[in-house]
Amino acid sequence: MKNLVAVTVLASVCALSCNYRKDKSTTTTGLTATYSSINSNIFIPKCVSCHTSPNTYCGATACGSLDTSVYSQVAARTSAGSPSSSNLYLRVTTQAPVMPLNASGLSAEEQQAIFNWILNGARNN
Numbered sequence: 366m367k368n369l370v371a372v373t374v375l376a377s378v379c380a381l382s383c384n385y386r387k388d389k390s391t392t393t394t395g396l397t398a399t400y401s402s403i404n405s406n407i408f409i410p411k412c413v414s415c416h417t418s419p420n421t422y423c424g425a426t427a428c429g430s431l432d433t434s435v436y437s438q439v440a441a442r443t444s445a446g447s448p449s450s451s452n453l454y455l456r457v458t459t460q461a462p463v464m465p466l467n468a469s470g471l472s473a474e475e476q477q478a479i480f481n482w483i484l485n486g487a488r489n490n
């Protein structure tokens with residue numbers, strides 16, 4: 366009986382600590398393939414400092430005349446259903462100069478969210 370209690374306690378401690386480690390290593394950004402999620406998780410922190418008007422990098426006009434906080438301007442750089450022919454997707458993956466300019470590139474997860482959003486129709490969702 367004593368042994369059973371000890372084993373149960375040990376198993377519980379292990380389960381708790383294993384879960385704890387798992388929680389810590391998981392990066393939960395809440396990023397999904399919607400415009401609102403991409404806007405709050407990618408555009409606002411990584412793009413809008415240059416892609417709004419005015420801004421200190423490009424002056425009076427948003428860089429590339431693209432204000433990423435305006436859905437219609439972002440959508441105009443996509444070909445709904447076809448990420449590989451969308452300026453927006455190409456510029457955050459392969460087409461130079463890759464965005465965000467002068468910073469490390471988007472993560473695979475971020476690129477994938479933009480890819481899926483365009484694939485699903487680049488909707489204002």
Ligand code: HEC
Pocket residue numbers: 407408411412413414415416422423428429430431442452453456457461462464465466467468471
């Ligand atoms: C440090 C400033 C800076 C940041 C940050 C930045 N960009 Fe840009 N971006 C530019 C400049 C400057 C241009 C215009 C020159 C060019 O096309 O190379 C541009 C052009 C673009 C274009 C082409 C627009 C067009 O139609 O010609 C896209 C798309 C774009 N950026 C997307 C993004 C995205 C998405 C992010 C964030 C992940 C981002 N950029 C972050 C400066 C920036």
